[in-house]
Amino acid sequence: MLRCSTKVLLTAGLLLSTALATTTVRAQTDLTKMQANASDWVMPTGTYDNHRYSALDQINTSNVGKLQVAWTFSTGVLRGHEGGPLVVGDVMYVNAPFPNTVFALDLNNDGKILWKYEPQQDPNVIPVMCCDTVNRGVAYGDGKIFLHQADTSLVALDAKTGKVVWSVKTDDPSKGATGTDAPMVVGDKVFVGVSGGEFGVRGWLAAYDVKDGHQVWRAYSEGTDKDLLVDPEKTTDLGKPIGADSSLKTWKGDQWKIGGGDTWGWYSYDPKLNLIYYGSGNPSTWNPKQRPGDNKWSMTIFARDPDTGMAKWVYQMTPHDQWDYDGVNEMILADLTIDGQQVPALVHFDRNGLAYVLNRDTGALISASKYDPAVNWTTGVDMDKSSPNYGRPTVVQQYSTEAGGEDVNTKGICPAALGTKDEQPSTFDPQTNLFYVPTNHVCMDYEPYRVSYTAGQPYVGATLSMYPAPGGTNMGNFIAFDASTGKIVWSDPEQFSVWSGALSTAGGVVFYGTLEGYLKAVDAKTGKELYSFKTPSGIIGNVMTYMHDGKQYVAVLSGVGGWAGIGLAAGLTDPHAGLGAVGGYAALNSYTELGGTLTVFALPQS
Amino acid sequence: MLRCSTKVLLTAGLLLSTALATTTVRAQTDLTKMQANASDWVMPTGTYDNHRYSALDQINTSNVGKLQVAWTFSTGVLRGHEGGPLVVGDVMYVNAPFPNTVFALDLNNDGKILWKYEPQQDPNVIPVMCCDTVNRGVAYGDGKIFLHQADTSLVALDAKTGKVVWSVKTDDPSKGATGTDAPMVVGDKVFVGVSGGEFGVRGWLAAYDVKDGHQVWRAYSEGTDKDLLVDPEKTTDLGKPIGADSSLKTWKGDQWKIGGGDTWGWYSYDPKLNLIYYGSGNPSTWNPKQRPGDNKWSMTIFARDPDTGMAKWVYQMTPHDQWDYDGVNEMILADLTIDGQQVPALVHFDRNGLAYVLNRDTGALISASKYDPAVNWTTGVDMDKSSPNYGRPTVVQQYSTEAGGEDVNTKGICPAALGTKDEQPSTFDPQTNLFYVPTNHVCMDYEPYRVSYTAGQPYVGATLSMYPAPGGTNMGNFIAFDASTGKIVWSDPEQFSVWSGALSTAGGVVFYGTLEGYLKAVDAKTGKELYSFKTPSGIIGNVMTYMHDGKQYVAVLSGVGGWAGIGLAAGLTDPHAGLGAVGGYAALNSYTELGGTLTVFALPQS
Numbered sequence A, B: 001m002l003r004c005s006t007k008v009l010l011t012a013g014l015l016l017s018t019a020l021a022t023t024t025v026r027a028q029t030d031l032t033k034m035q036a037n038a039s040d041w042v043m044p045t046g047t048y049d050n051h052r053y054s055a056l057d058q059i060n061t062s063n064v065g066k067l068q069v070a071w072t073f074s075t076g077v078l079r080g081h082e083g084g085p086l087v088v089g090d091v092m093y094v095n096a097p098f099p100n101t102v103f104a105l106d107l108n109n110d111g112k113i114l115w116k117y118e119p120q121q122d123p124n125v126i127p128v129m130c131c132d133t134v135n136r137g138v139a140y141g142d143g144k145i146f147l148h149q150a151d152t153s154l155v156a157l158d159a160k161t162g163k164v165v166w167s168v169k170t171d172d173p174s175k176g177a178t179g180t181d182a183p184m185v186v187g188d189k190v191f192v193g194v195s196g197g198e199f200g201v202r203g204w205l206a207a208y209d210v211k212d213g214h215q216v217w218r219a220y221s222e223g224t225d226k227d228l229l230v231d232p233e234k235t236t237d238l239g240k241p242i243g244a245d246s247s248l249k250t251w252k253g254d255q256w257k258i259g260g261g262d263t264w265g266w267y268s269y270d271p272k273l274n275l276i277y278y279g280s281g282n283p284s285t286w287n288p289k290q291r292p293g294d295n296k297w298s299m300t301i302f303a304r305d306p307d308t309g310m311a312k313w314v315y316q317m318t319p320h321d322q323w324d325y326d327g328v329n330e331m332i333l334a335d336l337t338i339d340g341q342q343v344p345a346l347v348h349f350d351r352n353g354l355a356y357v358l359n360r361d362t363g364a365l366i367s368a369s370k371y372d373p374a375v376n377w378t379t380g381v382d383m384d385k386s387s388p389n390y391g392r393p394t395v396v397q398q399y400s401t402e403a404g405g406e407d408v409n410t411k412g413i414c415p416a417a418l419g420t421k422d423e424q425p426s427t428f429d430p431q432t433n434l435f436y437v438p439t440n441h442v443c444m445d446y447e448p449y450r451v452s453y454t455a456g457q458p459y460v461g462a463t464l465s466m467y468p469a470p471g472g473t474n475m476g477n478f479i480a481f482d483a484s485t486g487k488i489v490w491s492d493p494e495q496f497s498v499w500s501g502a503l504s505t506a507g508g509v510v511f512y513g514t515l516e517g518y519l520k521a522v523d524a525k526t527g528k529e530l531y532s533f534k535t536p537s538g539i540i541g542n543v544m545t546y547m548h549d550g551k552q553y554v555a556v557l558s559g560v561g562g563w564a565g566i567g568l569a570a571g572l573t574d575p576h577a578g579l580g581a582v583g584g585y586a587a588l589n590s591y592t593e594l595g596g597t598l599t600v601f602a603l604p605q606s
Helices: A006-014 A016-034 A123-128 A582-590 B006-014 B016-034 B123-128 B582-590
Strands: A068-074 A086-088 A091-095 A102-106 A112-117 A139-141 A144-148 A153-158 A164-169 A184-186 A189-192 A204-209 A215-220 A268-270 A275-279 A300-304 A311-316 A332-338 A341-349 A354-359 A365-370 A378-381 A393-395 A410-413 A427-429 A434-440 A442-448 A462-468 A476-482 A487-494 A503-505 A509-513 A518-523 A529-534 A544-548 A551-558 A597-602 B068-074 B086-088 B091-095 B102-106 B112-117 B139-141 B144-148 B153-158 B164-169 B184-186 B189-192 B204-209 B215-220 B268-270 B275-279 B300-304 B311-316 B332-338 B341-349 B354-359 B365-370 B378-381 B393-395 B410-413 B427-429 B434-440 B442-448 B462-468 B476-482 B487-494 B503-505 B509-513 B518-523 B529-534 B544-548 B551-558 B597-602
Touching: A068 B068, A068 B529, A068 B597, A086 A139, A086 A544, A102 A144, A112 B582, A139 A184, A153 A189, A184 A268, A268 A332, A300 A341, A341 A434, A354 A378, A365 A378, A427 A503, A434 A509, A462 A582, A503 A544, A509 A551, A529 B068, A582 B112, A597 B068, B086 B139, B086 B544, B102 B144, B139 B184, B144 B189, B153 B189, B184 B268, B268 B332, B300 B341, B341 B434, B354 B378, B365 B378, B427 B503, B434 B509, B462 B582, B503 B544, B509 B551
Parallel strands: none
Antiparallel strands: A068 A597, A086 A091, A091 A102, A102 A112, A139 A144, A144 A153, A153 A164, A184 A189, A189 A204, A204 A215, A268 A275, A275 A300, A300 A311, A332 A341, A341 A354, A354 A365, A378 A393, A410 A442, A427 A434, A434 A476, A442 A462, A476 A487, A503 A509, A509 A518, A518 A529, A544 A551, A551 A597, B068 B597, B086 B091, B091 B102, B102 B112, B139 B144, B144 B153, B153 B164, B184 B189, B189 B204, B204 B215, B268 B275, B275 B300, B300 B311, B332 B341, B341 B354, B354 B365, B378 B393, B410 B442, B427 B434, B434 B476, B442 B462, B476 B487, B503 B509, B509 B518, B518 B529, B544 B551, B551 B597
């Protein structure tokens, strides 16, 4: 019973034996349909394809300069506010970093609080959150709001009342596992991953039933084929079957059990292909000498069947990582014309500084281009299909921390560990066919050291220091990127990393935030700044837009923190603390203070 | 050497022997002159006369509806943000509740942080702060910024660098004394008082030298004539000498030593009369049976010589307080025409619900009028000069908690302990000759009980519950009051207490904030709402205005808390906790969350 008529839907309540299946289908139908309505913003990524593009055009290049603040809302929580709100009908859902308070706000009443959910979480989870106490948002589906708490509780709240419908524990924070990701709902399942690469947490993506929270499947990033949910014959890597024990063969001993490959980034979904996409993070530890081999499937793009979890294809971007270039950044699903061919593309701006374009159906690699000229650790990906290194990046030995060895400080590596881009999501504008990418322009010195594993203790294995890329003082750029040519079309320099998710709109305006706290609007075609406003705190949240009562609004969370802002967020003064991020970002102290605030913008009454 | 020419000023640096005196005079001259410049806002009260009126009129009744947010700034501190910023030239100074961070913000650069001072204070002071961890602002003078920290350190910071020039301890927080007040600078002295009426802290006002922080004088609210700094023959009370031992005679035994009368409100100054004015708070404990007598000089308006501290006159508003009607609210110095006579008036909206008008030169009582019709504990002040009760309020026995006695719950007393108005300051508009008063419209049940004193422990002696005044649900009104007639001219009801300080302007617009978080602009003549904006959190800060680069700005701190917001601020769930305030204000939870944010408004570019 995979399809049902309206009549069946209406009578579902009477047909008890079919009620579950019916409602399941309706949930999927609803969410797919709802995201087509540009008035709402029903998922953290805007739409399943992760475009973060809105068809709304009331705010456009000619009037965005007149934008003003419509209303504001403090979350009552300090530290880094990643993610952003959802809008479903008249209600906005917004959540905060630890303790992960969730609010339902009434759009008919300047954000009056309809309900509030404040989890009681053990604060001992805070020290095992590597990069501030962030959370990237809640998901909506099946009349519920799904929150993945810091303590790895996945909680389903009644969207109308905020009451807990069910709650399940997805992992063990006493071993360093934490929840920071925004769940994604597809049909009758809600998908979540896990954070903890700096604690040796073995990564996984799991599907839970939206009705009762039972686990439907769980696919690990490393381990046996069964644990991986791969078929050695049918799951492919660059077009070839991955074969048996594809992961185990690339690790020494049991290192894979504490091998990282965490899954805390963004998830996307192609309803036609019925595939979900996500990336895995760094292999643990950061000291490459301690984990010889390719460390599969860390640093890998996965395409999986959402119903079974089985992987259709995989592609490892950074085999045997030596720089902490997690592969978790968003997968943007866009149909592009490349060399005259229509391609069902997956575009991914990786931490390692390469923008990957793959065929999202087959996993075929189409291109991998540097999206910051500063990237120096690789000369690029070997695109020669006959080469044994096909699809692998060619590493520049000078910047190989493996070659440098333990207790040797390898200097001048670009990008830094936080990547040319981290979790801050890009946007794709189907009008310009350009990708707008918030980037870091930061390099690093990296010194690996031997570290022993103790469950729940930091398992980092390297000390870093980070600083602006050579030739300037700007630590970030907001760029427009043409994935069909692999070229940067324009680039707006920013003093600090652009750690805010971008939004493109049919009005020809692209929005993003800065660590100093500015919300900026730029012309999608030229990058020219059209509007700028200083919000209460640095922005690491993702800009979104919605329509209410015929008026378009743009909203963003400010609240400095995250990895780039960890110095401010955690009150660190040691320039080498905070996984090396503090030094280069210390100047942020002159611009902004902690504080979680939602700022909602609109055009003035005409 | 009380006057000096410009030439002397310019050469003062060379004349070492006269340098101190010269600079002193300059400081006084500067501050008096500076406050005449409406572009700046050089003291917490705007001007010495506490008018909180600005001559700026760029924003006026016809355009205020177009006001928009220019920029914002998070203080990085949660809980209640009373007070407001200063503007001196291109720099804004703003401070936060505990830990009392002070920021200097660059007005030329959207509030970029020029410097930040973050005191290291023992957090044990927090439990002895009765009514949230508030601070009402910093003072400017002599090139310094003066901060009275929660831990009673009075700190002088270099206004240019934020470096500590000197720091002195004014009292002992281990006994419950805390600093919450905004200092006032007059000439070469900075004046501060103390909080701690709920801990039996004996009140005082003290003058410290702006140069080096040495104490010049200290005048207690209770005790010997020497401690009081009164002259039994020359200091008057309603025109008569107060006589010897005026305070000691009104207490039983040594109760005056733990007798409260704290001095945490606003201070004002009349340069012509060379008098400073302030009020003292409740006698300790709240249980009146434990302290027979008038409890002088609690609940008293003082007029003192700023140079010597000697009191010229005193007037006790609420002898033998039975309701916690602290007398610390601001004294507004206005020259009024009353019954055809020009009067150098002092106007004071007391917690007890009466608006007092006195001759500020002589201390003569002109009138005392209810400024909320709900006030029921008194029928008014005896104005018969021949009466032995002249100047005393006539208490309605039904609402006398003394008459009710210990462990008896006296019900229906209006106003509640937080008064018809608390510290939230009024404004006087010399154009309309009206006072705009943010009020509470709240009543209470009050049950005194016997309490024993232990230094540093709560010494409250009564349990309260508070609720809206009968006949409606609104817990506040924003009113226009004509002090020459004692009449309310108009009254705008508000759902909650108006706990924000008001601002009147030459543009005919009066501003105030609400506990829900709205900044409102109303027509000074009619009270008609002309503009409203929802700031990130509830407003208990004071609205101010300034001009920068030819543009008028209006600024206010939001950050819910204070006594009315203590339930939210301290996370209380017991409706009788927080000195009784929580119950009536619990609905605030539906409107706002904690968070300290400065919001700065301006008209759009025309």
